[in-house]
Amino acid sequence: MNSAFRDLTPAQQLVPVTLDGDELMLPDGANLAAALLAYGVGVFRGTPVSGAPRAPYCMMGACFDCLIELHGVTRQACMTQVQAGLVITKPKGRDHADG
Amino acid sequence: MQMVDLAVIGAGPAGMTAATMAAGAGLSVVVLDEQPAPGGQIYRAVASGGTARADILGKDYVEGAVLVQGLLASTARHERGAVVWDIAPLDEGFEITFSQESGPSRVAARRLVLATGALERPIPVPGWTLPGVMTAGAGQILLKASGVVAGSAVLAGSGPLLYLLAIQMSRAGAPPLAIVETQSWRDQLRATPRVLGALRGWRTLFKGFGLLAELRGHAIRRITGARNLAIIGTGRAEGLQFTTKGRTQQISCDTVLLHQGVVPNTQASRALGLEHDWHHGQRAFVPRTDIWGESTHRGIFVIGDGAGIAGAKAAVPAGELAALQIAHQAGALDKATRDKKAGAPRKRLEAERSLRPFLEAAYPVAAQVLAPADTTMVCRCEEVTAGEVRKWAALGCKGPNQTKAFGRVGMGPCQGRYCGLTVTEILARSHDMPHSAVGSYRIRMPLKPVTLGELALLEPTDAAE
Ligand SMILES: Cc1cc2nc3c(=O)[nH]c(=O)nc-3n(C[C@H](O)[C@H](O)[C@H](O)COP(=O)(O)OP(=O)(O)OC[C@H]3O[C@@H](n4cnc5c(N)ncnc54)[C@H](O)[C@@H]3O)c2cc1C
Ligand code: FES
Numbered sequence: 001m002n003s004a005f006r007d008l009t010p011a012q013q014l015v016p017v018t019l020d021g022d023e024l025m026l027p028d029g030a031n032l033a034a035a036l037l038a039y040g041v042g043v044f045r046g047t048p049v050s051g052a053p054r055a056p057y058c059m060m061g062a063c064f065d066c067l068i069e070l071h072g073v074t075r076q077a078c079m080t081q082v083q084a085g086l087v088i089t090k091p092k093g094r095d096h097a098d099g
Numbered sequence: 100m101q102m103v104d105l106a107v108i109g110a111g112p113a114g115m116t117a118a119t120m121a122a123g124a125g126l127s128v129v130v131l132d133e134q135p136a137p138g139g140q141i142y143r144a145v146a147s148g149g150t151a152r153a154d155i156l157g158k159d160y161v162e163g164a165v166l167v168q169g170l171l172a173s174t175a176r177h178e179r180g181a182v183v184w185d186i187a188p189l190d191e192g193f194e195i196t197f198s199q200e201s202g203p204s205r206v207a208a209r210r211l212v213l214a215t216g217a218l219e220r221p222i223p224v225p226g227w228t229l230p231g232v233m234t235a236g237a238g239q240i241l242l243k244a245s246g247v248v249a250g251s252a253v254l255a256g257s258g259p260l261l262y263l264l265a266i267q268m269s270r271a272g273a274p275p276l277a278i279v280e281t282q283s284w285r286d287q288l289r290a291t292p293r294v295l296g297a298l299r300g301w302r303t304l305f306k307g308f309g310l311l312a313e314l315r316g317h318a319i320r321r322i323t324g325a326r327n328l329a330i331i332g333t334g335r336a337e338g339l340q341f342t343t344k345g346r347t348q349q350i351s352c353d354t355v356l357l358h359q360g361v362v363p364n365t366q367a368s369r370a371l372g373l374e375h376d377w378h379h380g381q382r383a384f385v386p387r388t389d390i391w392g393e394s395t396h397r398g399i400f401v402i403g404d405g406a407g408i409a410g411a412k413a414a415v416p417a418g419e420l421a422a423l424q425i426a427h428q429a430g431a432l433d434k435a436t437r438d439k440k441a442g443a444p445r446k447r448l449e450a451e452r453s454l455r456p457f458l459e460a461a462y463p464v465a466a467q468v469l470a471p472a473d474t475t476m477v478c479r480c481e482e483v484t485a486g487e488v489r490k491w492a493a494l495g496c497k498g499p500n501q502t503k504a505f506g507r508v509g510m511g512p513c514q515g516r517y518c519g520l521t522v523t524e525i526l527a528r529s530h531d532m533p534h535s536a537v538g539s540y541r542i543r544m545p546l547k548p549v550t551l552g553e554l555a556l557l558e559p560t561d562a563a564e
Binding site: 003004005006007008009030031034035037038042043044047049050052053054055056057058059060061062063064065067073079081 | 133135140149151152155182218219228229230231232233234236237240241244245246247248249250251271272273334335353354364479480481482511512513516517547550552
């Protein structure tokens, strides 16, 4: 994937996680939001109100725009560390909600 | 439940200093911070980034390592990754609830220091919710904590943090395409007379000039007096548009990093019902405190940028003053010694604060941010525009808390952190009322959303025992 970000310390131990079912390798222990951005994930979720795309805005746990689901539980990606086996899903927002 | 003498929330320069000194005076201290390591915003990840990153971030950043080592060598207990979400006053002291990876816990403390720092000021400009738009602080956090840097970025807004970030990105080999600044030469002119008042803070002032000199060395394109900032793009940021000298221009980029200075993070001080005052220079509410940092609630101290923006160099003496008074109140320090030791930190604090009127005048908040256009989104969570807030004002809605009833503004997960000040500004203008009379959102615990699973894991409070 093409990323808008560059990783200055790429020689790190990578571990497998899944994002919406696809497997990808991310640096172990890294900040999850930073790792996803560096990997090239541009959109993290759709908003519940309009389904508009969002991605991390503050990186300090204050804006809640980096919300993703980890094993089905909504979490702030910028406040989470990468671990092997994370099952990540992007909240799809209003337009895609079931029912 | 265990009762400690002091709980400090926030392990930035203010909180680390207060905790280390109070522990040194013999008090039992616990420090809670949601980050994985102590350091706060300015010294984020200072102990773990390695030397290459230290070269990029600069000498000021590395100085923070001394504070971190001091804290870790002290008897204060530092809880990592501890998100504080509830603080409840007890008959004596306070009960604090926080969550870590391992689950939620509680601690009781006789006294409380809030050192929760600053947040980026809300920057409601068209397109600010698009992916690819972040705060300048966020761009810097990526660099500090993760060694990740935006490859094709424009920095926009105003304030010294833009210069620092541009330099740090340049050293990292990814200079920004441009810095588009909203302040004009008129603002700089208006600030000039205040330089005299700022001379007491000459050390920091000189560092600022050094920063500008280094910035010139990197030959980054700089545009000042920019107005009508707007991020363009469908689905994500594709560029920044702005007007200068009556001409509209665009710069294509992948990332826009916005900044309009920082404001005190008052979530905890608000939720505790402390008195706040409107600070006209900072255009923000600040908790009311005495010379030691003690708030209007006995036993609760508020220090550092959370008590009014003054920077890291002011946060340290503020932490010292709070620790002196807390040690005195706890009977560990007599009055004469307290007063003798308070002289030096008080001087340093005053010197740093003397810089602020100059900076506030030189880098004012852009007019379009204080009074956003009707179509601009102000509440990111509930997707409410400035026009909607004005419409409610015309219908008789007087205060920020009433706007919540009209349209859920401020009721999303960020709890008004990135719309509260904007709504206050809009209502103050609509009704031609002072900001202090308009007030701000009432904040309620929990400070961060809590899952039912976390609640279920908590033991009932000791009150029941
Ligand atoms: C993103 C950002 C970047 C900045 N970068 C610089 C810089 O490079 N140079 C500079 O001079 N100034 C910088 N500043 C300004 C900065 O606020 C001060 O210089 C300095 O960090 C203030 O110190 P402090 O101790 O008051 O607060 P901070 O250093 O902000 O520390 C506050 C701490 O409180 C913690 N916290 C807050 N709420 C909770 C909670 N509910 N539960 C648990 N923990 C909590 C935070 O995690 C944080 O670690 C920056 C500000 C921001 C917002
Ligand atoms: S990016 Fe703002 S909360 Fe994570």
